[in-house]
Amino acid sequence: MKESLLDIVCCPLDKHDLDLEVTEREAGEDGEITAGTLTCTDCGETYPIEDGIPNLLPPDMRE
């Protein structure tokens, strides 16, 4: 995912902003984030970024 996604993405549960923690990023300027975690600034729920794709499913819908 691109870092600019943070402009429009939010917690699916309470719609508050998400904080990004990057574990892995592609090389180069504005490199895609391939692994990391998005954390709700309000409820603290975490959403993983796996293989570059943010998994924003509410916790009750995850595998």
Next chain:
Amino acid sequence: MGILEDKANARLFYRYFSRVYDTINPYIWDDRMRNQALEWFDADRDDRVLDVGAGTGFATEGLLNHVDEVYALDQSRGQFEQAFTKFGKRGKVRFHMGDAERLPFKDDSFDKLWSSGSIEYWPNPVAALREFRRVVKPGGTVLVVGPDYPKLRVFQTLADAIMLFYDAEEAEEMFTEAGFEETRHFIQQRHRGAPRAITTVATVPEEAESSDTDAGSAVESGSAEPVDR
């Protein structure tokens, strides 16, 4: 709406269904019908568009003929696998996993929203439509394609058992309940006797619900006639 009301069941169903979906789907809703709906959608190249229930990417592919970039959302990773082979994982299609009824996007994030072949699986369609209204800017377009309620009783029984089907009147009820004021409904059919699709094109009102302001000017109709209600 029946067995799929349980979201866990829905996910299991998708995992198997996605394998055959692109084979089945064109018989119900083909390229020609999709392209007609894209005309009604009328997106500009630089519009930010969300495709909800993008799945294997049949509609996404058509959307890319009109816009530079598509935000795709689906609840099932299995559905996306085929889309990855078509578009790559990181290109013009941005993939997100999420729930249509609890969208992970801020208010007014998108210019337009498209959802085809997905509404019939949602446990609470009105909740999803409310979310659509929330994430699309006022004046923006929401287009939803679903299956029209079958006329034959034997198919009605099947329809009621496995998924949601609705006619123009029910579509109008759902969209109104979700806070839309301007809607048009079109019936699309591949050929006489084939299953019918119902396509709703709705405009997000200028103000959030309970607005008593004028919803805006009348919309011109597409090349097909809107259905009577």
